[in-house]
Amino acid sequence: MMLIFGLMLLQTAACVEFNCRFDQSVPCYAALGHKLNLQMVDARNYKLKIIKRINNNQDDPVCRVKNDTRYESECDLFKNRPEVTFINGNLIINRVTRADSGNYTLRLDRSDGTVASADLQVKVEAPIGSVEVSIICSSSGVTSVSCSSDGDPLIYSWTLNGHPLMDGNTNIQLNNTSHGDIIICSVKNHVSDGQKSISVEDCPGMKFNCRFDQSVPCYAALGHKLNLQMVDARNYKLKIIKRINNNQDDPVCRVKNDTRYESECDLFKNRPEVTFINGNLIINRVTRADSGNYTLRLDRSDGTVASADLQVKVEAPIGSVEVSIICSSSGVTSVSCSSDGDPLIYSWTLNGHPLMDGNTNIQLNNTSHGDIIICSVKNHVSDGQKSISVEDCPGVEFNCRFDQSVPCYAALGHKLNLQMVDARNYKLKIIKRINNNQDDPVCRVKNDTRYESECDLFKNRPEVTFINGNLIINRVTRADSGNYTLRLDRSDGTVASADLQVKVEGTTTAAVTSRLTSTLTSSTLTSGHDSVVFVLVWCLQLMVLFGLLGGFHIYMRHTSERKQDDQKLRMRRFREEHEHTEDS
The missing domain is CATH 2.60.40.10 (Immunoglobulins)
Structure with a gap:
C-alpha cells in the first residue's frame, strides 16, 4: 500500500481550495465555507472507516466507505451533509464548517484481514476579509496607524516605503515619517492573506505656506490650513484686494499691526477662522471661495506705495483610493x-x-x-x-487535444488550452490550413518558445503562450476558428502530424455545445450502449410531446364540429316552428 505525503494550496478568484493527505505530519488547514479535498487511498481495494477522535472511544462518530460509497446506516460522521462526497478515493467537503476541525483516523481493512491506519489533524480558519487601515491623531500630537480585518487567527506585519517595521501588532506609532510616505499593513493566516496601503498625512490636517511675492501659484487644500506670508505689519498699513472685476467694488481688507479694520474688511467678513499673526494671513479652514487673484498693497509711512500679486488655487485633497x-x-x-x-x-x-x-x-x-x-x-x-x-476573471475555459476526432469548441473572448506534446522532445510546427499551400500561416515552437521570425500565425498576440507542451490562447477571437495541423519533427528525422478543427462561438452557445460534445464523447468512449439509450429516451420524449399536441388538436376540432352541428339543429327547429306558426 502506498500512502501519500504533502500539502498543496490552490487559491483562485472564486474560492480557496485545499488538498491534504491522510498521513501527512503537519496539520491540514482548510478555509471556512470553502472546499477541502482529503486524499485517502483507492477505495476499490479497501474497506475504509473514517473516525473523528473526540473521546477516543466507541461513541466517536464514524463513516464506513466502500467503492466511493458510504454506508448511510454507518456514517453518523457526515449525516445530513450532501455536500460531502467520495470520488476516486478522495473525501471531498465542498463547504467546510467549523465542526470539521478535529483529529481524524483513517482505518483500512484489507482483503487479507490485515489493518492499517493513518491520522490527520484538520484546522478550519476563517479567510481574511477586507483589510482596513487608518491614521490616528491623538490630542498629544502623536500619530499612529491602525490595521484591522476579519478572519482568524491573524498575523500582522508592516512596511514603510517598502522597509519592514515591527511585526505582530495591530497598531504602530509613526515617529520618523513624512507627509506622503506609504504604510502597508499585511494580514495573513494559514488559509489566506491580504494587505492595504495608506499615505501618511499630517495631523490634524495639512498646512500650506505661501508668500505674496512668489511667482508660481499658491496651492491650498480645501478644508485645511493656509499661511500667507505678507510683511511685518507693524511697519505698514496693509490692504489686501481680491481682484474680481478689477475695480473699486472688489472686496478688500485693511490691516495694521496684525489687526483688521472690521468696517473695511468685507473680504473676510464673518470668517473668524481668518487671523493675522506676525505679518502672516492665516486661513485655518480654506474654502472654494478663497481661490482667486490677490494683490497686497503696502502704504509706507513716507507716503510711498508697494504691491505684490498672488494667485491662490484651492483643490480638494485626495480621498481614499x-x-x-x-x-x-x-x-x-x-x-x-x-x-x-x-x-x-x-x-x-x-x-x-x-x-x-x-x-x-x-x-x-x-x-x-x-x-x-x-x-x-x-x-x-x-x-x-x-x-x-491581479486575479483571474471568472470565465469559460476549454481544453482540447490535437489528436481528438471531434471539433474543438471555444468561447469567444475566453481561454482555450490546446494540448500538443512535450515540446522539449520535438520541434513543433503549427499550421493553420487556409489555402493548403506554403502561404498558410505557421508558428514554429521549441522548448515552449516560439520563433518570432517564424510565427506569423500568432504575430502581435501576447495573450498566446506555450507552457509545458500546451498552446494557451487566453482570449479567443473569431479569427482562431479554422483547421489546424500540428507537425512534429523528431530528433531521428521522422515526422508525425495531427489535425484539429477549432470552432469559436458566443459564450452561451459555446458553453452548451462544449458540455454536450464532452458528454457525448465521454459516453461514446465509455459505453456506446449509454449513448443509444440517451438518444432513444430523447426520441420517446419527443413522440409523447407530439402525441399530446395531436390529441389536443383532435379534441379542439371535434368540439368545434359539435358546436356547428348544434347550431344547425337549433336553426332548423327555429325555421320549422316559424313555418308552423304561419300555417296556423
Whole structure:
C-alpha cells in the first residue's frame, strides 16, 4: 500500500481550495465555507472507516466507505451533509464548517484481514476579509496607524516605503515619517492573506505656506490650513484686494499691526477662522471661495506705495483610493482606479514597473494571477495610492487535444488550452490550413518558445503562450476558428502530424455545445450502449410531446364540429316552428 505525503494550496478568484493527505505530519488547514479535498487511498481495494477522535472511544462518530460509497446506516460522521462526497478515493467537503476541525483516523481493512491506519489533524480558519487601515491623531500630537480585518487567527506585519517595521501588532506609532510616505499593513493566516496601503498625512490636517511675492501659484487644500506670508505689519498699513472685476467694488481688507479694520474688511467678513499673526494671513479652514487673484498693497509711512500679486488655487485633497478588477463579457481584463479630489493625476505600476500614466482605466494584457498593480493618485495638495492583486476573471475555459476526432469548441473572448506534446522532445510546427499551400500561416515552437521570425500565425498576440507542451490562447477571437495541423519533427528525422478543427462561438452557445460534445464523447468512449439509450429516451420524449399536441388538436376540432352541428339543429327547429306558426 502506498500512502501519500504533502500539502498543496490552490487559491483562485472564486474560492480557496485545499488538498491534504491522510498521513501527512503537519496539520491540514482548510478555509471556512470553502472546499477541502482529503486524499485517502483507492477505495476499490479497501474497506475504509473514517473516525473523528473526540473521546477516543466507541461513541466517536464514524463513516464506513466502500467503492466511493458510504454506508448511510454507518456514517453518523457526515449525516445530513450532501455536500460531502467520495470520488476516486478522495473525501471531498465542498463547504467546510467549523465542526470539521478535529483529529481524524483513517482505518483500512484489507482483503487479507490485515489493518492499517493513518491520522490527520484538520484546522478550519476563517479567510481574511477586507483589510482596513487608518491614521490616528491623538490630542498629544502623536500619530499612529491602525490595521484591522476579519478572519482568524491573524498575523500582522508592516512596511514603510517598502522597509519592514515591527511585526505582530495591530497598531504602530509613526515617529520618523513624512507627509506622503506609504504604510502597508499585511494580514495573513494559514488559509489566506491580504494587505492595504495608506499615505501618511499630517495631523490634524495639512498646512500650506505661501508668500505674496512668489511667482508660481499658491496651492491650498480645501478644508485645511493656509499661511500667507505678507510683511511685518507693524511697519505698514496693509490692504489686501481680491481682484474680481478689477475695480473699486472688489472686496478688500485693511490691516495694521496684525489687526483688521472690521468696517473695511468685507473680504473676510464673518470668517473668524481668518487671523493675522506676525505679518502672516492665516486661513485655518480654506474654502472654494478663497481661490482667486490677490494683490497686497503696502502704504509706507513716507507716503510711498508697494504691491505684490498672488494667485491662490484651492483643490480638494485626495480621498481614499479605490482599485477594482473589471472582467468584460468579451474576456478583456482591465483595472479601474478612482478617488475623491481635484484635479487628479493617475499613474500605475505593475510589480514595481511603471505602466501608462494618466488614465483611470488600463487593460491588463501581460499579467499573471498574483501580480501586484498599484494605482497612484495625486494633485497639487495631496497624493494617495492603493495596491491590488491581479486575479483571474471568472470565465469559460476549454481544453482540447490535437489528436481528438471531434471539433474543438471555444468561447469567444475566453481561454482555450490546446494540448500538443512535450515540446522539449520535438520541434513543433503549427499550421493553420487556409489555402493548403506554403502561404498558410505557421508558428514554429521549441522548448515552449516560439520563433518570432517564424510565427506569423500568432504575430502581435501576447495573450498566446506555450507552457509545458500546451498552446494557451487566453482570449479567443473569431479569427482562431479554422483547421489546424500540428507537425512534429523528431530528433531521428521522422515526422508525425495531427489535425484539429477549432470552432469559436458566443459564450452561451459555446458553453452548451462544449458540455454536450464532452458528454457525448465521454459516453461514446465509455459505453456506446449509454449513448443509444440517451438518444432513444430523447426520441420517446419527443413522440409523447407530439402525441399530446395531436390529441389536443383532435379534441379542439371535434368540439368545434359539435358546436356547428348544434347550431344547425337549433336553426332548423327555429325555421320549422316559424313555418308552423304561419300555417296556423
